[in-house]
Amino acid sequence: MSTTLITIVAVIGFGLITGTITMIMIFKLLRNNKQKQHLRKSILMEGIPAEAIIYDITQTSSSMDGRPGIRLDLTVTQVDGRTFPTIVETYIPVTHIPQFQKGSVIHVRYIANGNERKVEVEDAYIP
Template sequence: MTTALITIVAVIGFGIITGTITMVMIFKLLRNNKHKQHFQKSILTEGIPAEAVIHDITQTSSSMDGRPGVRLDLTVTQVDGRTFPTIVETYIPVTHIPQFQKGNVIHVRYIVNGNERKVEVEDAYVP
């Protein structure tokens, strides 16, 4: 009888600990995702406008709200004429897919973050 009680208490304790760890990880993931979306929106509203040439477009295995995820290999031309390469992963509305072909020029916005530039595509989907 005592070992059965100890086993039940151990199983319940393990379940509570496992559930708590799972919930903490889920909340951290949701918070990080919300922070990333806020950062993307701030780039699109406050970033420096530029144009970019698409060198390659590859569909990723992800999608969001029915929009396919893509990886864009771009060369961004800044206002002063200097260029820099970048790769952007984003989601494209299905109606905008014809605009996102190799060789096409698209509108982007970027910010300088230290030695790094963060780029977002203007016509992409941001939830």
């Protein structure tokens, strides 16, 4: 075999391998995002309603469908009066921005899984 043929086969083989790895990573990422969206929706549909106080709000560098991404530092008050702190990253419609200020009380829903709690904001944007 000539050196040129070996080089061509090596380049094609390398391209196929890297292309396959890239496609696998993309499909895993898409599946993971779909699972996260499903979890968020199920928390909002089936979660326990509660109120939360916003202690800090920070805009993230992301956005979804024109809605800004935010990180909320919350203290959630459960129905039984106990509280727990949490940080939620979500997207909010621009028209809801006045509701999301430090010290504001917002409605959330959460699910408890052992000591871990997953919280979602009721007025957040879910595609």
